Amino acid sequence: MWQVSGAHGAIDPVRAVDAMLAYHDAGFFTWDLADHYGPAEDLIGDFRRRFAASRGAERLSEIQAFTKWVPYPGRMTRRTVEDAISVSRRRMGVDRLDLLQFHWWDYSDRGYLDALRHLADLREEGQIRHLALTNFDTERLRIIADDGIRVVSNQVQYSLIDRRPDARMAAFCGDHKITLLAYGTLLGGLLSEKYFGRPEPQRSELNTASLQKYKNMIDA
Numbered sequence: 001m002w003q004v005s006g007a008h009g010a011i012d013p014v015r016a017v018d019a020m021l022a023y024h025d026a027g028f029f030t031w032d033l034a035d036h037y038g039p040a041e042d043l044i045g046d047f048r049r050r051f052a053a054s055r056g057a058e059r060l061s062e063i064q065a066f067t068k069w070v071p072y073p074g075r076m077t078r079r080t081v082e083d084a085i086s087v088s089r090r091r092m093g094v095d096r097l098d099l100l101q102f103h104w105w106d107y108s109d110r111g112y113l114d115a116l117r118h119l120a121d122l123r124e125e126g127q128i129r130h131l132a133l134t135n136f137d138t139e140r141l142r143i144i145a146d147d148g149i150r151v152v153s154n155q156v157q158y159s160l161i162d163r164r165p166d167a168r169m170a171a172f173c174g175d176h177k178i179t180l181l182a183y184g185t186l187l188g189g190l191l192s193e194k195y196f197g198r199p200e201p202q203r204s205e206l207n208t209a210s211l212q213k214y215k216n217m218i219d220a
């Protein structure tokens, strides 16, 4: 749901939820969002309410939605962590997050371990079903595992162009039963028929945050 964040054009919330209902009917049951993807968490809340009204509350269990928590660096107290998770639960209209992906900006600040310990406690208490990471490197995956914190997955960029996870992360994750959840697999559409056999796109044609970001990846 990064594509509703605002960086890919304006989103009409009513039409967005119409589309989400149609996607569900077509068999797409799982939604990938984040606390900072604009209205994404609120759209899940609206979607669930309209889904329950039109298809019955008993079918809400068909829907899975996972979000990310990407905090500003700072002290990670139980209160800070629980408040952030409560905001996502309230916006999405769920008692328990199906999966929470945690990201941390600054490895020199070991506060990420405090945050993860509190998140693991919230998981034990039922506020989170599965705890996961996004954009962590292998060195930090090892520190987290050595600390006894269990995570189910790490979401990282992985494509024909960007194969960094092959170097060390894939083997580490295989050994530790951590699933790699890839993003950027189509480079936002740059790896598609649309650009096949065409000259390199000009910067002015790259009119979304994704196309700009993934063009930088190709150049790198």
Ligand SMILES: NC(=O)c1ccc[n+]([C@@H]2O[C@H](COP(=O)([O-])OP(=O)(O)OC[C@H]3O[C@@H](n4cnc5c(N)ncnc54)[C@H](OP(=O)(O)O)[C@@H]3O)[C@@H](O)[C@H]2O)c1
Pocket: 001, 002, 003, 032, 033, 134, 135, 155, 156, 182, 183, 184, 185, 186, 187, 188, 189, 190, 192, 193, 194, 210
């Ligand atoms: N954890 C993270 O840091 C992170 C980072 C980025 C993304 N994500 C998650 O991953 C999700 C997917 O994003 P992504 O960046 O990974 O996207 P992606 O899979 O690299 O690209 C998807 C885009 O490719 C285009 N596309 C797909 N098939 C196509 C075709 N046959 N021809 C032309 N274009 C085609 C579509 O763009 P159009 O709709 O514009 O046509 C589509 O939105 C996001 O919504 C977000 O939830 C997570």
